[in-house]
Amino acid sequence: MRFHSLHSVVVSTALIVAGSLAACSSPASEPQSPATTDSLKSAATDTNQLVIALLPTIENLPYFFAEDRGWFKHNGNIVVELHGGQFDCDTALLGGRCVVAQTDTERIGIYTRAGHRLAEIAEAPTERKLVVCGRLRINKPEQLRLRTLAISRQSAEAVEAYRVMKQIGVEKEDALLPLINDLFLRTSMLNDNQIDAALLPEPLATQAVTAGHKVVLNLTENPVMGRLAATQKTKSRKDFDQRWQTVVKMRNQAADSLNRYGKRACVNILKQRYRLTPQALDSLHLPQYAH
Numbered sequence: 001m002r003f004h005s006l007h008s009v010v011v012s013t014a015l016i017v018a019g020s021l022a023a024c025s026s027p028a029s030e031p032q033s034p035a036t037t038d039s040l041k042s043a044a045t046d047t048n049q050l051v052i053a054l055l056p057t058i059e060n061l062p063y064f065f066a067e068d069r070g071w072f073k074h075n076g077n078i079v080v081e082l083h084g085g086q087f088d089c090d091t092a093l094l095g096g097r098c099v100v101a102q103t104d105t106e107r108i109g110i111y112t113r114a115g116h117r118l119a120e121i122a123e124a125p126t127e128r129k130l131v132v133c134g135r136l137r138i139n140k141p142e143q144l145r146l147r148t149l150a151i152s153r154q155s156a157e158a159v160e161a162y163r164v165m166k167q168i169g170v171e172k173e174d175a176l177l178p179l180i181n182d183l184f185l186r187t188s189m190l191n192d193n194q195i196d197a198a199l200l201p202e203p204l205a206t207q208a209v210t211a212g213h214k215v216v217l218n219l220t221e222n223p224v225m226g227r228l229a230a231t232q233k234t235k236s237r238k239d240f241d242q243r244w245q246t247v248v249k250m251r252n253q254a255a256d257s258l259n260r261y262g263k264r265a266c267v268n269i270l271k272q273r274y275r276l277t278p279q280a281l282d283s284l285h286l287p288q289y290a291h
Contacts, residue, residue: 050243051079052228053089053101056183056274057126058202060102062254062289063247064269071253076246082273085181086152093118099234100244104156104225117232121244124226128157128219129205130164132197133190134212141217142168147196150180150189156225157199164217184275203274203284210279248291255289262286 054060063080072078081098083089086107093101094116102124111118130149132138138147141164149164151157158177165175178195180186187204189195190213199219200208209215234240257265263286270276276284 049077049079050100050247051081051092051098052247053081053083053092053098055086055089055102055126055201056082056084056204058287059124059126061266061269061286062251062258064273065258065266066250066254068266068269069254069257071250072247075250076243078243078247078250084184086155086157087181093229093231099240100228100230100247103227103229105227106155106159106225108227108229110154118229119232119235121228121230121235122248123224124228125221125224126156126201126226127221128160128199128201129215130197130217130219131190131200131205131208132214132216133193133195134214135193136196138197139214139216144168144197144216145170147176149175149177150186150195150198151177152181153177153179156221159225160219160221161199164219203270203276203280206284207274207276207280210277210283252291255291258286259289 052063054063064082066072067078067080072080081092083092086103089098089101090103090107090111092098093103094111100121103118104124108118108120130141132144136147138144144164145168149161151161161177162172162175165172180189180195180198183200183204186195186198187200187208190198190208191211197216198208205215230240263270263281263284267281270281270284
């Protein structure tokens with residue numbers, strides 16, 4: 001039997017919205033989502049700035065913390081830009097609007113085959129959770145048969161989603177995985193009952209849970225597929241390695257501060273950048289950041 005949704009109207013809505021976000025999977029046609037992307041001000045024209053494009057994951061909080069404290073600005077003219085979706089980070093990197101971007105080995109492979117030369121800078125592990133709409137009587141992944149699972153296709157997320165499908169006995173070609181690239185939109189679509197389930201990183205998974213949805217599976221990349229990457233041209237610049245070491249130093253300093261002071265040190269960041277509700281802020285537990 002083919003893997004079709006029991007909620008065809010819902011699926012159609014999800015796919016239409018998804019198409020407006022990333023209608024084509026080719027690198028050249030993956031658009032940026034202006035509604036969920038930080039303003040770069042003069043970053044696009046200031047060649048002295050080192051712009052880093054990141055997703056709203058809990059693992060990236062030290063970078064946003066360091067920028068919020070002004071450490072990046074005063075120690076190397078470094079800017080951290082937040083994007084709502086993976087393809088938006090990729091587009092910023094390939095279009096020259098950032099110097100380093102968060103991506104993954106699946107995406108790097110796609111761009112390499114398309115003729116782009118990318119250099120892996122560091123691992124960027126991301127833990128995701130399989131979150132099910134709270135209106136459904138679902139408590140385990142096996143109950144997701146004939147249900148929609150929102151992801152970013154052709155990415156590490158897709159690899160994890162196919163692993164889940166395999167676990168519940170659904171063939172890869174039969175999986176119904178609507179493309180909802182933007183993580184904030186994906187979260188809101190759970191609230192609106194437009195999708196049955198979604199892969200979400202923290203802290204958006206906590207946001208979803210406090211809105212009444214359920215986590216039925218925790219996913220950890222094994223091996224780690226997440227990466228920070230730059231173009232080979234950028235990586236070969238003589239000042240790049242030195243400037244990146246500054247990024248690492250400031251990020252590690254921020255990690256130490258977060259480990260020591262916890263959420264009270266970054267409430268505004270969690271409210272503004274991650275768009276967390278008061279309920280989500282109360283429930284969120286920060287990890288211990290290593291370096």
